[in-house]
Amino acid sequence: MTTVELVYYKYKPLKNGELPLKIRITKDRKIRYVNLGVSTKPEHWDFSKNQPKSNCPNREQLERLIANKIGEVKAQIVELKADRKEFTATSLVQKINNRDKSVSVRELFQEHLTYLAEMKRTGYMLSIKQTFNSLSAFSSSLDIPFSDIDLAWLRRYETWLRKQGKSENTIGIRFRNLRMIYNLAIEKGVVKKEYYPFSSYKVSKLHKATAKRAIPKEAIRAIIHYPVKDKDFYTRLAVSLFSFSYFMGGINFVDMAYLSSKNIVGGRLIYTRRKTGKLINLPLSSEALSALEAWKHTGSNYLFPILSSVHKTEQMRLNRLHKVITKANNALKQLGEHLQLPVKLTTYVARHSFATVLKREGVSTSIICESLGHSSEKVTQIYLDSFENTQIDEAMKHLL
Known part of the structure; x- marks a missing residue:
């Protein structure tokens, strides 16, 4: 029996007075923790419900992070059981931590840009570079796992591009390039197919037929x-x-x-x-x-x-x-x-x-x-x- 639960870790306060959030994994009476890398003040935490209070700064982001991490841990357990692989609380935490260190969106973009430069595909490289710069301007950081790019994330990016005054075809190019990088991430085993957001988000809708440019x-x-x-x-x-x-x-x-x-x-x-x-x-x-x-x-x-x-x-x-x-x-x-x-x-x-x-x-x-x-x-x-x-x-x- 393996249990996975959120813990507001009050035993080791940080220097700023905040307490860290962790995922506690219990298996065979052994307890191990996965650090979420975030913390919050005690007055912003509802101890009875074990969740952030409504006045907690960045409450929605915290709740999303918590749900994603718990889901990731549980999915890892299901995968190990389905493959009939033995694991302990310690080995499970090690596996999860190693996954956290996988290639980020930024790293894979830069890796592919280097490849295109070596192949001397300068025109295509410029298009990918423009998409990378656009995503960097949209997101506070691209040092994120590909699983963070979900349907809601893509819709926010589309809305942002439209506010920038980008044309329909330019938006289409941005999304086709991003989809290509995401497919590359799946191919390299960086992210699982089950996280693929483009099954729901149809890039084809962004295509706008251009006017005929042929002359007699x-x-x-x-x-x-x-x-x-x-x-x-x-x-x-x-x-x-x-x-x-x-x-x-x-x-x-x-x-x-x-x-x-x-x-x-x-x-x-x-x-x-x-x-x-x-x-x-x-x-x-x-x-x-x-x-x-x-x-x-x-x-x-x-x-x-x-x-x-x-x-x-x-x-x-x-x-x-x-x-x-x-x-x-x-x-x-x-x-x-x-x-x-x-x-x-x-x-x-x-x-x-x-x-x-x-x-x-x-x-x-x-x-x-x-x-x-x-x-x-x-x-x-x-x-x-x-x-x-x-x-x-x-x-x-x-x-x-």
């Missing part, structure tokens, strides 16, 4: 042939990046930034997507080569003048990418306004337009999925990987 061929031609002055570096670069992305399968900005002469083999562009790790193999069209021509004699090994040998560290490269994409998109925005386009022009519009133009030309969705880069980019890549180069080559003739 006429607008694409106007951008590609836009007369740019030589001294306007960022507008020239922006037009080149837009054109190259459109003609080369909607390649995104980061992947373009890292392209070098080694990625051109036998008249084809071959590279690995930094985001998904998928190998891309596409024919280099004359239009794509024209977009590269202006930057042929820059003296750099990179195809575009975005990165150089000066950017030695990952952080330096990340800073440079952020600077260039901001300036390039600002230039495209102004160009789009001058052309009176119905959408805000960015490098991403080239990617979306690539998929949509082919779709409208009747190209099979199994070759170029209309949702390229949207709801399921992995599915799109799986479709593309299953076709011969000749089929993709033929499909790309429809671009202009």
Whole structure:
């Protein structure tokens, strides 16, 4: 028989006059204690009911902590009995204390950020970092176990984000990243599946379909042939990046930034997507080569003048990418306004337009999925990987 009960430990008062709260475990007449790490003053404690009085500071937090810890101890006992494992009051307390020292939310986030940095997944790392910073601003501390993130906690975080004026899609990204880290915690054995809060909290409700960002061929031609002055570096670069992305399968900005002469083999562009790790193999069209021509004699090994040998560290490269994409998109925005386009022009519009133009030309969705880069980019890549180069080559003739 094992008993678990709350004890207001009045035998060893703390220096501030408060008394500690402990969980008393009794088994085979042996008594051991689990320290809750909190204390309160005697005048705030109802000894008859063995609970905090209504005037006790942080009463709700105390009651929640007490209930969670007692529940954790009882669950541990049930688990040991179910597995038919022998235990004593001492071994039970040791097991519980060791669990308290498990990886915290903050520690797992930082561990994963380090992993992403090592894998050079800078874009995704930035997204996770933004979520981590957001959670840090919301919570007084992320040095908490994952079991503390329950349904009520998630709802409070959502409310907080809305008060910050965040958009629906930004909130969705924050929650998808948090859900990913929680799934990682389950995978690593940091937290049990039974605590998983996303079974009740549906992240899918936070998705808001974005406006179509594809533009017609006429607008694409106007951008590609836009007369740019030589001294306007960022507008020239922006037009080149837009054109190259459109003609080369909607390649995104980061992947373009890292392209070098080694990625051109036998008249084809071959590279690995930094985001998904998928190998891309596409024919280099004359239009794509024209977009590269202006930057042929820059003296750099990179195809575009975005990165150089000066950017030695990952952080330096990340800073440079952020600077260039901001300036390039600002230039495209102004160009789009001058052309009176119905959408805000960015490098991403080239990617979306690539998929949509082919779709409208009747190209099979199994070759170029209309949702390229949207709801399921992995599915799109799986479709593309299953076709011969000749089929993709033929499909790309429809671009202009």
